Amino acid sequence: MSKRHFCDNTHLDLQDRMAIQLGIENNSTKVAIAKTLGKDPTTVAKEIRKHRIFKPKRRYGSSTDCVHIRRCKKCPNDRKCSNYQEPKCNRRDKSPGACNKCAKLSACRMKKYIYDANIAHEFYRKTLVDTRVGINMEAAEFKAMAETIAPLLKRGQSIYQILLANPEIKVGERTIYNYIDQGLLKPYGIDYFTLKEKVQRKQLKKKYNPRNERATFENRTYKDYRDFITINADLPTVQMDTVYNDPSGPYIQTFLFESTNFMIGFIHNEKTAASMAATLDYLEELLGPELFCQLFPLILTDRGAEFSKPELFEFSKNTGELRSSVFYCDPLQATQKPQIESNHNFLRDIIPNNAVLDNLTNQDLQLVFSHINNTPRRSLNDKSPYEIFTFIYSDGVTDLLGIKKLQADEVTLNPSLLKLNKK
Numbered sequence: 392m393s394k395r396h397f398c399d400n401t402h403l404d405l406q407d408r409m410a411i412q413l414g415i416e417n418n419s420t421k422v423a424i425a426k427t428l429g430k431d432p433t434t435v436a437k438e439i440r441k442h443r444i445f446k447p448k449r450r451y452g453s454s455t456d457c458v459h460i461r462r463c464k465k466c467p468n469d470r471k472c473s474n475y476q477e478p479k480c481n482r483r484d485k486s487p488g489a490c491n492k493c494a495k496l497s498a499c500r501m502k503k504y505i506y507d508a509n510i511a512h513e514f515y516r517k518t519l520v521d522t523r524v525g526i527n528m529e530a531a532e533f534k535a536m537a538e539t540i541a542p543l544l545k546r547g548q549s550i551y552q553i554l555l556a557n558p559e560i561k562v563g564e565r566t567i568y569n570y571i572d573q574g575l576l577k578p579y580g581i582d583y584f585t586l587k588e589k590v591q592r593k594q595l596k597k598k599y600n601p602r603n604e605r606a607t608f609e610n611r612t613y614k615d616y617r618d619f620i621t622i623n624a625d626l627p628t629v630q631m632d633t634v635y636n637d638p639s640g641p642y643i644q645t646f647l648f649e650s651t652n653f654m655i656g657f658i659h660n661e662k663t664a665a666s667m668a669a670t671l672d673y674l675e676e677l678l679g680p681e682l683f684c685q686l687f688p689l690i691l692t693d694r695g696a697e698f699s700k701p702e703l704f705e706f707s708k709n710t711g712e713l714r715s716s717v718f719y720c721d722p723l724q725a726t727q728k729p730q731i732e733s734n735h736n737f738l739r740d741i742i743p744n745n746a747v748l749d750n751l752t753n754q755d756l757q758l759v760f761s762h763i764n765n766t767p768r769r770s771l772n773d774k775s776p777y778e779i780f781t782f783i784y785s786d787g788v789t790d791l792l793g794i795k796k797l798q799a800d801e802v803t804l805n806p807s808l809l810k811l812n813k814k
Contacts, residue, residue, distance in 0.1 A: 403430070403438060403515070408508035411435060415506055416492040424487065439488040442511035446490075446503040477502075510609075517607070536560050537579040540567070544581060608694070608719050611701060613727050616691060616718035623689070630731040631692040633662065634738060636814075641748045642697075643756065644670055645738070647731040648686070652771060653764055653780035654734050655792055656756045658748075662696070668703035675707060675714060677791055683714060686784070690717045691728055737763045740804045746811040755809055757793035762808060765797040 403411075407428055414424035421439070425432040457463065458476045480501060483490055489506040490496055496503070539560065543553045550564050570576050620626065628649040634656075635642040642662045647654045657670045675683040692698045701717040720727040741759050742748070764777040771779055777796060781789055786796070 403428075403434070405508065405512045408438070408512050411438060412491065412506055412508040415439070415487040415489045418482070418487065418493075420486045421488065422486075436488065438511070439506055442514060443489045443504040443506045444510065446505055536562070537576050537581065541576070541579045541581050607701075611718050613718065613721050613724070619716065619718065620689070626688045627686075628689045628691050629687050630728040631690050631698065632728070632731050632735070633667075633695060633697055634735060634742075635662070636742075636744055636746060636748055641751060643738075643742075643748075643751075645731060645735070646687075647734055648776075648780065649691075649730055651776050651779040651783065652730060652734065652768055653776040653794075654731070654738075655760050655794065656738070658751055658753055658756060664697055664700040664703055667697045668700070671704055671715070672708045675709070678788070680707070680710070680714070682788070686788075687715050690715050691720065692717065693720050693725070693728070694722055734763070737766065737804060741806060741808050742811065743806060745814045746806065746809075747814055748811070751809075751811070754793070757795075759808065761793075761795045761797060762802050762804060764794055765799070765802050766804065767799070 407430070410428055411424055414427065421435045422432045425435045428435070457472070457474075458478050459474050463472075463474055478501060482493055483501070483504055488504070490499070490503040491506055493499070539557055540550070540553050544550075550567050554560055554564055554567075571581055574582070576582075620628070630647045630649055632645050632647075633642050634645060640660055640662060642659045643656050644659055644667055645654060645656045657673075659666050659670075671683075671687065674687070678686065690704060698704070698717075698719070704717050705713055705715050707714045725732050738759065741762070742751075761777075764780070765775050767773050767775045777789065777794065781796075789795075
């Protein structure tokens with residue numbers, strides 16, 4: 392009788408991975424887990440080995456972990472010793488292959504591996520998307536393909552006809568059409584007008600929209616932020632957000648310095664991570680790297696798509712060095728950055744929801760935030776954010792940011808300050 396299992400040959404989904412995690416926690420074998428899922432045992436073994444998370448062993452108060460410690464005459468703590476051998480664990484190293492809910496987990500001082508179904512599925516989804524983006528061939532192979540089909544297309548042949556006569560081209564007809572649509576073959580003289588069947592049809596604008604990259608919030612959640620500021624209590628936090636009146640723009644990117652309630656803003660025509668991160672590049676160049684790192688060491692923002700690429704915000708465009716640490720609030724938890732949300736009320740007093748922002752400039756925003764920052768606050772003991780900020784950083788910094796000192800009677804907090812058109 393055949394010992395082969397019935398396998399559906401489909402990818403593991405989140406439910407399958409949850410079942411694998413439950414099987415590990417129940418100390419089931421990989422064979423038992425695979426039988427439950429209708430998968431091959433090697434599939435389960437590869438899944439666990441590929442996606443389990445390494446947890447370093449506890450070093451505090453521990454002695455050497457060499458299995459030969461009792462009979463070896465050499466120094467037991469010498470990890471370069473030729474006799475050094477790490478102890479083995481059948482549950483970790485064989486089956487099920489991870490340490491989830493092991494009875495000895497709390498007291499164990501060995502290296503550990505934890506399998507988390509949600510993290511494993513997220514990694515799988517990111518890998519799946521990445522493998523389907525771009526050109527799935529080597530540069531030399533792509534060049535050879537392009538040089539083969541370009542002269543034939545100019546002679547009026549169809550893609551189907553070319554592929555039929557050139558079996559060495561290993562990509563499909565639809566793939567080549569996609570390459571042309573994306574403009575990848577334009578350097579070789581191939582575009583829409585090279586294809587006679589394309590010329591007869593009306594070309595749609597933005598037919599192929601680029602896929603949004605799945606955001607990664609690992610080690611950047613609000614809990615991670617709380618843990619970070621516990622250790623780095625001396626670093627000031629800057630809250631970041633976006634305000635707009637029309638989903639198509641323009642957009643106002645706002646920054647609030649949490650310790651002073653001082654707020655600045657910049658206008659954008661695009662609501663993209665690249666556009667928003669460009670503001671930090673501009674501020675770094677304006678203020679200088681040292682002052683920038685002093686003002687923006689720690690940024691807390693929401694999970695909007697325009698902030699979804701933390702590496703653009705964290706690393707300097709000029710030097711590539713880390714300039715800020717970015718953390719994200721939990722989904723739908725605006726209360727985790729209440730200061731900037733509250734200060735937006737001042738902004739809305741001057742720029743209401745029905746205002747047209749098409750002609751709004753950064754100079755206008757400097758005027759707006761000059762009036763907002765010169766408004767005294769009860770939370771600041773009747774001082775204004777401008778007074779507190781300049782006391783800490785000097786008025787030279789506010790001059791660079793375009794924020795001016797105003798007398799109390801000069802402050803205007805209504806739409807008459809800008810007199811914007813209404814929708």
